[in-house]
Amino acid sequence: MAIIVNLDVMMAKRKISSNDLSEKIGITPTNLSILKTGKAKAIRFSTLNKICEVLKCQPGDILEYSDE
Amino acid sequence: MREKLNWSDMRSLKLSKLLTYSLIAMLVVAFVCIPFISRWYISISVSNSFIKSDAFIPVCVMLVICDIFGLAAANALRKLIANIGKSEVFIEDNSKSLRIISWCCIFVGLTFTVFGLWRLSFFLGAFFAFFMGLIMRVLKNVFEKAVSIKNENDLTV
Numbered sequence: 001m002a003i004i005v006n007l008d009v010m011m012a013k014r015k016i017s018s019n020d021l022s023e024k025i026g027i028t029p030t031n032l033s034i035l036k037t038g039k040a041k042a043i044r045f046s047t048l049n050k051i052c053e054v055l056k057c058q059p060g061d062i063l064e065y066s067d068e
Numbered sequence: 069m070r071e072k073l074n075w076s077d078m079r080s081l082k083l084s085k086l087l088t089y090s091l092i093a094m095l096v097v098a099f100v101c102i103p104f105i106s107r108w109y110i111s112i113s114v115s116n117s118f119i120k121s122d123a124f125i126p127v128c129v130m131l132v133i134c135d136i137f138g139l140a141a142a143n144a145l146r147k148l149i150a151n152i153g154k155s156e157v158f159i160e161d162n163s164k165s166l167r168i169i170s171w172c173c174i175f176v177g178l179t180f181t182v183f184g185l186w187r188l189s190f191f192l193g194a195f196f197a198f199f200m201g202l203i204m205r206v207l208k209n210v211f212e213k214a215v216s217i218k219n220e221n222d223l224t225v
Contacts, residue, residue, distance in 0.1 A: 027225060035225045042224040 004064040007036050010055050025050035085149050092142045099135045102128055116188045123186040130183040130190070134176050141172035158211065158218040166208035173201030 011021060022032040027047060034040045035047075048059055055062075098105060106127040117123070144165040151162055180194035 031225045034223060040223050040225045041220050044224065047225050 004066050005038050007062050010061055014055050024054045088146050095138045102131045118185045126183055126186045133179045137172040137176045141169045144168040158214045163208055163211040170201050170204035170208055173197050
């Protein structure tokens with residue numbers, strides 16, 4: 001996949017657990033795991049907005065494009 | 069009509085299940101009674117045909133083949149209804165069941181076409197079987213698309 005999800009890196013930087021993050025952004029831990037492992041096919045703007053709000057970061061910190 | 073009868077989805081599903089099991093039972097009984105059915109059909113049918121020989125054996129063979137395909141289709145239908153009962157509608161298994169039903173209808177149509185040489189009226193049965201096969205095939209395509217949309221939706225966070 002060309003889009004890489006760096007959510008785990010950002011979570012490590014902010015020292016937040018998966019359970020805490022999923023609770024704060026209002027998605028299930030299963031869905032967060034899907035996002036973290038790169039299995040997700042799409043992300044809603046509302047989810048991205050909440051992630052950025054909780055982790056205090058920009059979408060570009062979480063998502064990265066790679067042409068490989 | 070549905071509201072008037074006050075039927076829940078579950079009751080409707082139960083009726084479908086009951087009808088499917090009845091169909092399976094009828095097909096099993098028909099399988100056992102094939103020689104009687106053949107003899108009865110030959111006695112009442114008009115013998116317009118391309119092949120003028122005795123139609124008893126061909127009709128028996130045709131009924132055996134159609135019964136087997138009918139049982140395979142009814143079994144796929146049973147699985148489909150069981151999955152719907154478990155609220156698993158748009159899954160690969162269900163489109164596979166529809167695919168089996170579609171192919172069974174098409175093979176029954178082919179069988180009727182071949183045995184139409186002994187009784188022309190079988191061509192009418194072949195037409196209906198092919199038509200049903202086509203409808204099931206389109207339904208299968210719709211289901212496959214729905215499964216892919218559902219998978220994508222499930223993986224949207």
